[in-house]
Each structure stands twice: as structure tokens, then as C-alpha cells.
Amino acid sequence: MKEEYQFPLEEYMPRERFERIKRFAQDKETPCLILDLDVVRSKYEELRKNLPYGKIFYAVKANPNDAVVSLLRDLGSSFDVATRYELDQLLRLGVTTDRMSFGNTIKKERDIAYFYDKGVRLFATDSFEDVDKIARAAPKSRVFFRILTEGLGADWPLSRKFGCHPEMTKNLILHARDRGLDPYGISFHVGSQQRDIGQWSTALSTVSNIFNWAEDHGVKLKMINMGGGFPADYTDPTNPIEHYAGDILSYLKNNFTEEMPEIIIEPGRSMTGNCGVLVTEIVNIAKKSTHDLYHWVFLDIGKFGGLIETLDEAIKYPIYFEKSGPTLDIILAGPTCDSMDILYEKTPYDMPAGTKIGERAYILTTGAYTQSYSSIYFNGFPPLNAYVLE
């Protein structure tokens, strides 16, 4: 037995809001995800206020829920679209293609043609082969070139797979121009849940170098797409958005002294992470040996139900048990018959000792990269259900 269980609920949301979500979920089967659209609205407004020079292209993949997309449509957001399926969804919801970019560098030529046919004229790229596809399937379109970043300092790095070396980017720019495309800008992603603001500085000085080189070679680039990476509130501390915005603006001013390019940002996690609360039931609480120092706590959701970002314990979700009293050190795991379905073994989590099997636990900040990651009928478990808080 240890000290009193303490969970800083109010650091994540007002208690009143938690109570509302809890009441709303009372008669719903677990696991389920409750989405509070008011939080998405205030995150959108917070980003607008802090980065007024950045045009928002919401990264749909973070949370493609129709209600979330419709709200952002009404608030005036544009959208970073990764597949023709996301494109079809946005069209169904009445988003016009002038508010979309095809941001995925990995795409089939016939999908590029599909986007072009629907009216999309803004494409990301990072290879000669992909530039050639775009030149054939989407002639004269604007293209932006994604540069490689290291993903250092990010809890969920997006490095290596995306982007190309800055030196190669220079050749790509000329190649795109020669193929009749409009070399429009440079993009990067510093890694998701990026807690080191300095990573934007490194990326922006590389971008500025490419801008200057291109101008010397007769190509005037106009846009910087700074991607995502802005944080949501998990247990590891992050700076407030004001600090990100202030530092990034000064990096921009340092690197672009004469003329500020058009700026795009593609928030995903920071827009929707905080809006979700995952309601889960405790399936079992057990020890593995008489003197086991840890209690294993099995929830009715795990890696396959939507919490895949706990891989390597990368994303550390705040988990709230309602009881008070002394605590137990726990290992948290999911309900499936796969031994990799363990959420947290190394990261210390604790639970009030009086918690009983069958009670509920609440996983906070689960509005991004959860429902869309949940598997389909592994062990027969249905995909994660989401409800919009009424």
C-alpha cells in the first residue's frame, strides 16, 4: 500500500465536464469514445488566435468523425487529405476541393487523377517518380516538396518514411518545373507530439536555404507547409501553444527577412486529441504470483481496440480511476489474446486499491489516433464506437 491516489483531473478538464461525459456514457456499452465538439471548437480558435498567419489544413486522419469534420468545415478549416476515401468523405460532407490538399507522398497515379478530376490542385511530393505521376495525372498543379526531418524530440516520430533530403529536393523542384508543374512550396513534419520547439527552427532554416537556392535558379517558391506536431495533453508535460507560436514566429522572421511566405499548418493531434474520453470497464485485476509487486489490470480496450499509440509506451494517456484511498502499482493491459496487447509495463501507473472488477476507468485525451486505428473483429471485438457528447 502506498500514498493516497491522486489524479490531477482538473489539469485535463474541468470536473464538471468530466461529470457530464460520465453521465452521458452511463447507459452506453464500453469501450466507447465520447467526443466533445466544444473542445475541438476551442482548439481551432486557439490555433487561429496564436498562429493567425497560418492557414489551417486539418489532418483528417487524426479523427475523421463526420461531426468533427463538419464542425471544422463550418469553422472555415481546410483539410489535409491522404486518400481517395477521405476525399469522398469530405465531398459527401460538402467541403469544396479548393480547401483540400493531397498531402500523402505515397499515392497511385489513378488516385492522383481522381483528385484532379474532382478539382484538387495542390499535391505533396518527395520523389522523382511521384512528380512524374503528378505531372501526367494532374498537369499544371501546384506541388510542394516534403523534406526529411529526424523526428527527434517527438513522442510519435514521422521520420524516414516521408520526405527527401534537402539536396535532392532542389533537383526535384527543377524537375517539377520542367514537367510543367507549379513548384509552390516546401513542407515538413517535425514529428507528432513534438515537445522540442527547436525542431521547427532546424526545419525552417533548411527551408529558407531551399527557398534561396530555388530563387537563384529561377523558381520563386511561395509557401511553407509546417505540418503538424503540436501537442495534445498527455501525462508528459508540454509547452502551451503560446510558446510554440511565439518561437515559431521568431524563427520565421529570422529566416525570411524580406518577405513572409504563405504559411500552412496541418494540425491533427492538437486539434482533436483533447476532445475525447475513452470509457472502459475493468475486466480483471490480478497478480501473477503471491508476492507480485504489481497488479495486472485488464481493461476492455487495448492496443487493438484503438490504443496502438501505446506501442513502446510512446503516448502516455492520462487514466482516471474514480476512487480515492491508497494506491497500487499496476501494469495495464488489453483484453485480446495477443501478448503484445499490453499498454503500460515500464511507465508507472497506479490505481486506487479499492477499485473493483466491473468498475469503469476513463482514458483521457483519446480524441486523436484512436477510433480510426481500432481493428475489425480481432478476437471478435467490434471496432471502437464513438458518440458525440450531447
Ligand SMILES: *Cc1c(COP(=O)(O)O)cnc(C)c1O
Ligand atoms: C499525420 C499528419 C499530420 C498531423 O500531425 P499531428 O502531429 O497529428 O498534428 C500533418 N501532416 C501530415 C502530412 C501528416 O501525415
